[in-house]
Amino acid sequence: MTVPISQLPAAPTVNGADIVPIVQSGQTRRTTVDGLRAGLACLDTTNSFTAMAQWSVTYNWNFAPIVLKRALSNASSAKQVAFLLGGDSSAATGAESWAIYLRHDAAIQSGTTSSANTNLEVIGPGRLMVNGLSLSATGIQPAADGAGGLGTASRRWGDVWAANGTIQTSDARDKRDVDMLPEALGLGFIEALKPVVFRFLDERRPAVTETRPVKRPRTVRVTVERETVANIDGLWRVVRETVEEDRPETETAVLHDAEGRPLLDTAGRPLTAEVPLFDEAEETIVLTPAVERVHRRLHAGLLAQDVKAALDAAGVDLGLFIEDTETGRLGLRHDELLAPLIRAVQELAGRVRALEAA
Numbered sequence: 395m396t397v398p399i400s401q402l403p404a405a406p407t408v409n410g411a412d413i414v415p416i417v418q419s420g421q422t423r424r425t426t427v428d429g430l431r432a433g434l435a436c437l438d439t440t441n442s443f444t445a446m447a448q449w450s451v452t453y454n455w456n457f458a459p460i461v462l463k464r465a466l467s468n469a470s471s472a473k474q475v476a477f478l479l480g481g482d483s484s485a486a487t488g489a490e491s492w493a494i495y496l497r498h499d500a501a502i503q504s505g506t507t508s509s510a511n512t513n514l515e516v517i518g519p520g521r522l523m524v525n526g527l528s529l530s531a532t533g534i535q536p537a538a539d540g541a542g543g544l545g546t547a548s549r550r551w552g553d554v555w556a557a558n559g560t561i562q563t564s565d566a567r568d569k570r571d572v573d574m575l576p577e578a579l580g581l582g583f584i585e586a587l588k589p590v591v592f593r594f595l596d597e598r599r600p601a602v603t604e605t606r607p608v609k610r611p612r613t614v615r616v617t618v619e620r621e622t623v624a625n626i627d628g629l630w631r632v633v634r635e636t637v638e639e640d641r642p643e644t645e646t647a648v649l650h651d652a653e654g655r656p657l658l659d660t661a662g663r664p665l666t667a668e669v670p671l672f673d674e675a676e677e678t679i680v681l682t683p684a685v686e687r688v689h690r691r692l693h694a695g696l697l698a699q700d701v702k703a704a705l706d707a708a709g710v711d712l713g714l715f716i717e718d719t720e721t722g723r724l725g726l727r728h729d730e731l732l733a734p735l736i737r738a739v740q741e742l743a744g745r746v747r748a749l750e751a752a
Contacts, residue, residue, distance in 0.1 A: 420652030547718035547725065561729050578708040580737040586704040587696060594689040601684035609672040613640040644668040698724035 410428035417423075425433075522529040526537025536542040545551050554560055566572070617638050624633045649657045649665045657665040702715045702724065714730040717723070 417652075547721045547723040575733050575737045576710060577737075578710055579712070579734045581741040583704055583708050583734055584738040586707060588700045589694065590697060590700075591692045591694050592697075593692060596689055597685055597687040599682075599685040601680055602682040603678050603680050605676050605678050608675050608677045610675050612643040612671040612673050614643040615639070616641055643671045645671055696726060698726050701726055 408427050410426060410431075412427045413424050414427060414430060415422055416425055416430070527542070528535045528537075615638055617636060619634055619636050622633050622635065623630055625631075626633075645668070646666050647669045649667055651657055659665055698715060705712055705715055712730065714727055716725045716727060718725070
């Protein structure tokens, strides 16, 4: 009698000593769940992590980490993907934490969970690190002081909302070569600037899609009769109802060994199994959604090209004007306009005092 796997009774939670069948070198053999787990953890010995026991001892982990690793190679380079999940406990504080480490690189170092060995770390509770960038409830921090940026010239943020100023750095201890603002950046410089109103360019980009072949399980609609228990007129009764449902469509297939010979039972009859049927289809996946953004409101400000021209005329190189060397796009640090504005007001105040004293 042939029984499909799908009709076997469901097993409870497995343990390490449970026996499972495997096919190895064309032969059906038996192993345990522990043996299968150990084999999966050690599929690739090149640049592999150190033994699980060493991880447990080195980092005082309460339970052995789970390591899944696969080597990927192509004509130009070999890469590896590793995923590690584990937990530890601090002997000093008793505080428990957990961590997930994910790396995709040309080489995976052994026996370390440092940032040099990790592209992504999720460190509980409430802390995420991506290539050294730390995200937590207290804020977002770069890998080092002054490292990295927020957005690029061609990938800008739409809005930045803050409870106070967005730039906090102004301590005199962080500056050198401090001097009075030159006269060239006073009233004359402010008068050379050209305040304008404008609208941003509209953005329209089509969606980027990809069509991939897929196999979808074939189903057949069947009519089945079900029994339920319902309280009718104060009595519990068995209610039978007929419903339609979709079930996987299967066919009977003859089983073969590694050499392609049919497998036979003790009576010499071919062994068979019910296998699912699939239909070939295509699936379209949206890789990048379409963008259509129309800017209707007027904005007021300065054009970076005009500010650069005014700085060139004043003969001063000031960090107020910036340029992205990769894209050639220009930008302004508007907070640095404050000092020239103050200098211009001071010059005007001096002229007013001179007129009042005349």
